[in-house]
Amino acid sequence: MDFDCSERTRDLIARLDTFMEEHVYPVERERHEFVIDPANLWKEWPGLEALKEKAREAGLWNLFLPHEYGHWSPGLTNLEYAPLAEIMGRVPWSSEIFNCSAPDTGNMEVLAKYGSPEQQERWLKPLLAGRIRSAYVMTEPQVASSDATNLEMSIVADGDDYVINGRKWWISNFMHPATTLLLVMGKTDFDAPRHAQHSTIIVPKDTPGITVVKHQRVFGSLNSPGGECELRFEDVRVPRGNLILGEGRGFEIAQGRLGPGRIHHCMRSIGQAQRALEIMARRVENRVAFGRKLSDQSSIRQDVARGFCEVEMARLLTLKAADRMDKVGNKDAKDLIAAIKVVAPQMAQNVCDRAIQSHGGMGVSDDTPIAEFFTINRFVRIADGPDEVHMSQLGKQKIREYNASNAR
Known part of the structure; x- marks a missing residue:
């Protein structure tokens, strides 16, 4: 490498x-x-x-x-x-x-x-061209959507169309004024094998039958202008030509989509952690408490040093995962993608937490971006699959791999 x-x-x-x-x-x-x-x-x-x-x-x-x-x-x-x-x-x-x-x-x-x-x-x-924006419509309120095979929204063929019925939530970007396009995942065949029941279909945002049930706040914020929404689809009718790839290919599409998305989150998390660490270093160098600069306190120096080590380790794992994706493809790099998706947002959360603490009351305000970084990364630990799912699948993969090895 x-x-x-x-x-x-x-x-x-x-x-x-x-x-x-x-x-x-x-x-x-x-x-x-x-x-x-x-x-x-x-x-x-x-x-x-x-x-x-x-x-x-x-x-x-x-x-x-x-x-x-x-x-x-x-x-x-x-x-x-x-x-x-x-x-x-x-x-x-x-x-x-x-x-x-x-x-x-x-x-x-x-x-x-x-x-x-x-x-x-x-x-x-x-x-x-950046002329429009979009949303990905996957998660549902009535099932544990971290297991995508649980999704229950129906996409039923009817003549030249598909008719869509069901509920979705945590749909990011739906409210953005430029959002025109929805990629919707649901079931086209409830009796097919578990991983062949779902399909992905294009739904124009202005299609009749789509209702915003409520605007969902994340840590108290509506996250305007994109927002997160709960949606209801009632007899939403779109042409058959809007189906992507074919019936029963939705799970395959979702897995192909989420791999790069997960590592992109991690890349950005590292940028936020690095910036939080830099802001922290400047703060402690210029703040005096009890007659000494904060940067003279051993515990503060240890926090900065620990943050540097953590950022560097996560950055290297991200680069290794990206390198593997380039060389062998996303599927064969899934172990490293899962690993960095667990490591990077938790690392950024830890670094930001220390940076917040070093700022005192200012740290929880919006006078710096650190509090926002902290909440973003807490959210990212759930987005695109929670930590527990990634660790479960990664552990399963490594147990199988290590038991197949003859190494001593």
Whole structure:
């Protein structure tokens, strides 16, 4: 494994760092104040489109899409993208500036990998151009959706259409004003083998029969402008041509979608942890309590040192997972993807917790981004599968693997 950045990656890192310094960090507070103002609920900050245009012009666009997606991709590997996603993660909303934000990234990968030419023309192209946004509609309130085979929404063929009925919740990005497209997972055959019952279908957001049951708060926030929603689908009718790949392929699509999404979360988590550690270091160097700088306290130095070690370990595991994905594919790298999905958000949560403590009361305010980083990573420990599911599957895989080995 060689984790030295290629010349192309070094150039992109330098350009992205410059872009963040010149265009993103200076407006971070302005954007934050806009989106938390109740008068601006479900509205995007007005300065976003200008920044997206600057990012396009700078060649910092769609960097997430791996090279194996051919002409749709800018040609980066997962390993090359990792340090770029880390930089974007330092300001969590900034990924959208570069058209690299979830859930759009996963939906674009699905359409690029599995979509028909017609689906790609109608939906993938405007997503890649950043003209529309999307949501992934999977989780359901009445079942444990961490086991995707539990999903019960029905997708029933009826003439030239499919008719969809059921409930979904924690649907991120549904309220975003640019969201036009939903990728919906449900059952097309309740009697098929367990992993062949589900399908994934494209549903335009404005299709009749979709109702917002409630807006769901995450740690007290509505997360405008995208939000999380509980939805009801009642006799929602879409054309048969909206089905992706074919009936019974939904579980396969979901697994293919979630692997890259999980590691992207981890890349951004590392950026947040790194920034929290840097903010902490500056704070303790400039704060005096009981006649001594906080940075002179041994316990504070140990917290900074521990944070550095943890960030570096998680970063290396992320790079190893990305390198494995590039060399052998997502399926054969699933052990490392699971491992880093468990490690990175918990690591970021720990680092942020210490950074919060070193700031005292300021740490739990929004005067710094650290409290937001903490809550994001607590949420990420559930998003795309909770820690317990990843550890259970990883443990099962390693027990089987080690018992098959003759090593002593």
